Amino acid sequence: MLPLYSDDHFTFRFLDDRIIPRFHLDAIEPDRTVTIHRIDSFGRRTGTPINAIVGAAGWVELLEPIIVRAGEGFDVFPDSR
Numbered sequence: 001m002l003p004l005y006s007d008d009h010f011t012f013r014f015l016d017d018r019i020i021p022r023f024h025l026d027a028i029e030p031d032r033t034v035t036i037h038r039i040d041s042f043g044r045r046t047g048t049p050i051n052a053i054v055g056a057a058g059w060v061e062l063l064e065p066i067i068v069r070a071g072e073g074f075d076v077f078p079d080s081r
Helices: none
Strands: 010-013 017-026 035-039 047-053 061-068 074-080
Touching: 010 017, 035 061, 061 074
Parallel strands: none
Antiparallel strands: 010 074, 017 061, 035 047, 035 074
16 A cells, blocks of 8 residues: 655754753664754754764764754654655
């Protein structure tokens, strides 16, 4: 069965200020590259994109933590394989 709709990326949004040193992605295999875009409270991309590699069990460990303020977040785009 095919789903009616499927996002090509993951979005993380936060109600509180946070420091994000790592995050988890379901259904993404290890060693896959992802691109991370910070988003402001209006959903607009800000800053320079970050590249990272998915590790064991879907964990993405960041070289530098992402600091988000209340209402902000980030989008994660897996590479196309």
